[in-house]
Amino acid sequence: xxxxxxxxxxxxxxxxxxxxxxxxxxxxxxxxxxxxxxxxxxxxxxxxxxxxxxxxxxxxxxxxxxxxxxxxxxxxxxxxxxxxxxxxxxxxxxxxxxxxxxxxxxxxxxxxxxxxxxxxx
Numbered sequence: 091x092x093x094x095x096x097x098x099x100x101x102x103x104x105x106x107x108x109x110x111x112x113x114x115x116x117x118x119x120x121x122x123x124x125x126x127x128x129x130x131x132x133x134x135x136x137x138x139x140x141x142x143x144x145x146x147x148x149x150x151x152x153x154x155x156x157x158x159x160x161x162x163x164x165x166x167x168x169x170x171x172x173x174x175x176x177x178x179x180x181x182x183x184x185x186x187x188x189x190x191x192x193x194x195x196x197x198x199x200x201x202x203x204x205x206x207x208x209x210x211x
Contacts, residue, residue, distance in 0.1 A: 102178035102179075102180055103170075103178060103179050103180065104179055104180060104181060104182035104185075106126070106129075106130050106182050107126070107167075107170075107179060107182065109122050109125070109126075110122040110123055110125075110126050110167065110171065111170075111171060113171070119168075119171060123164065123167060123168075126167075127160070130182065131160070131163060131182075131186060134182070134183050134186040134187075135156055135159055135160065135186060135190060137183075138159075138186055138187045138189075138190035138191070139152055139155060139156060139159075139190060141187070142155075142187075142190055142191055142194045143194075145194070146194050146198060147198055150194070150197055150198060154197055155190065155193045155194055155197055158193040158196065158197060159186070159189050159190045159193040162189050162192070162193060163186065163189055166189070167179075
């Protein structure tokens with residue numbers, strides 16, 4: 091039974107990932123990932139971006155952070171789909187929050203050398 095297989099392989103994962111993880115074809119996986127972004131991940135990204143933007147440099151583009159976070163989520167979820175033993179994303183919203191925070195940190199660090207150069211000129 092599919093539910094039993096899902097429960098044993100992805101038992102530690104957030105229930106919102108259920109349909110994505112049980113996709114069996116590449117086409118279905120992409121469809122489920124799009125659906126996951128539409129229904130759950132995009133609203134979570136928006137909330138996390140609002141929260142973390144308070145600490146970010148003003149010159150940092152929120153669109154860039156959103157794209158970076160979405161790219162990282164896509165990569166992480168695809169890897170988890172292919173490796174059920176590593177798919178323990180228990181709290182999807184907390185996971186998204188961490189991914190967004192890391193995206194802010196990465197992009198902020200990339201901006202810092204440019205700002206330093208600008209100030210020295």
